[in-house]
Amino acid sequence: MAIADASHFDRLVDFLKQKRENVTFHDIIALAEVSAQSLQSFFQAMDAKVYGELREIAGYIETMRHEIGALQVNDLKNTRIPLAGEELGAIVQATEAATNTIMECAEAVMGADASDPAAYKALVDEKMMVIFEACSFQDITGQRIAKVVETLQHIEERVSRFADVMQAKDIDGFLNESERERAERRVKFLLHGPQLSGGGVDQAKVDEMFRDPLRMI
Amino acid sequence: MAVDMSMPVLVVDDYNTMIRIIRNLLKQLGFEDIDDASDGSAALSKLREKKYGLVISDWNMEPMTGYELLKEVRADPGLTKTPFIMVTAESKTENVIAAKKAGVNNYIVKPFNAQTLKTKIEAVFAE
Numbered sequence: 001m002a003i004a005d006a007s008h009f010d011r012l013v014d015f016l017k018q019k020r021e022n023v024t025f026h027d028i029i030a031l032a033e034v035s036a037q038s039l040q041s042f043f044q045a046m047d048a049k050v051y052g053e054l055r056e057i058a059g060y061i062e063t064m065r066h067e068i069g070a071l072q073v074n075d076l077k078n079t080r081i082p083l084a085g086e087e088l089g090a091i092v093q094a095t096e097a098a099t100n101t102i103m104e105c106a107e108a109v110m111g112a113d114a115s116d117p118a119a120y121k122a123l124v125d126e127k128m129m130v131i132f133e134a135c136s137f138q139d140i141t142g143q144r145i146a147k148v149v150e151t152l153q154h155i156e157e158r159v160s161r162f163a164d165v166m167q168a169k170d171i172d173g174f175l176n177e178s179e180r181e182r183a184e185r186r187v188k189f190l191l192h193g194p195q196l197s198g199g200g201v202d203q204a205k206v207d208e209m210f211r212d213p214l215r216m217i
Numbered sequence: 218m219a220v221d222m223s224m225p226v227l228v229v230d231d232y233n234t235m236i237r238i239i240r241n242l243l244k245q246l247g248f249e250d251i252d253d254a255s256d257g258s259a260a261l262s263k264l265r266e267k268k269y270g271l272v273i274s275d276w277n278m279e280p281m282t283g284y285e286l287l288k289e290v291r292a293d294p295g296l297t298k299t300p301f302i303m304v305t306a307e308s309k310t311e312n313v314i315a316a317k318k319a320g321v322n323n324y325i326v327k328p329f330n331a332q333t334l335k336t337k338i339e340a341v342f343a344e
Contacts, residue, residue: 096234103238107241110241110245189285190276190309190312190315191307192309192312193307194327195306199309200307200310201310201326203333206325209310210324
């Protein structure tokens, strides 16, 4: 609905159309009265519209507050994400420890003197048992990974819901300088990291490219 | 040309376990003089101090990547002919092309096996 309506000013226009030879102070006061009366309906209409818009904004803010609450950001920031980070740290440590153990065993077997078959077999048996034990890390890390995946799903669900309700649109740019530098470094030095299946070329394809450089063009 | 097993080899990787794996594989192949560095700039210093017969380098390292190391090596008249093999998880076509253009002698995609390493080293010295 338009706030300014022609009818609001009809009385003012009629008043101004009347011919006056000598404008008196009374005429000016009368003009002011008619102006005030004409604009009254205009301001009433405007008040109703502004009020409606303010109610809409208040409703939006209330919805946003509810959705921000539903995000449970403090739980994510203080509990879930730090715990996921600790789980990942523990996974890295466990895999590193297991790898070191296995490599130590392999190096011990490779470096062992095989001139005494019985002693050599005993050493190999012992190291194989240590390797079997070290491989048990996979069970624990599997459980830890499952917990991290669960946290990621939890975050994904909440962020997706928030984005849908808020009809969020992404904006370009970076959160801070460090984020920008990391992104630029990845582009500049072609740092894509390991690819998922089908995302990169395998060794056979690389070999083909080296055999026939024309394939690289 | 046969591979000279007595030549010094420089292994560049920021992951100790990978250095250890490559070291063991090289030892199995018969190489004895093996050094390592944890990134491109550390490798460049070593390359300028000692004459290496082969560089085996990862790509993704900080602060200097293997890709930058390769370009530095090719730009340095004293190092430009040093054989250089990239061993990396970077398996996008654009990476292989960029490495080839920068002058890499061969390219191994992680994970790899002993046979692949052996074949690529032999191929580099057969060129």
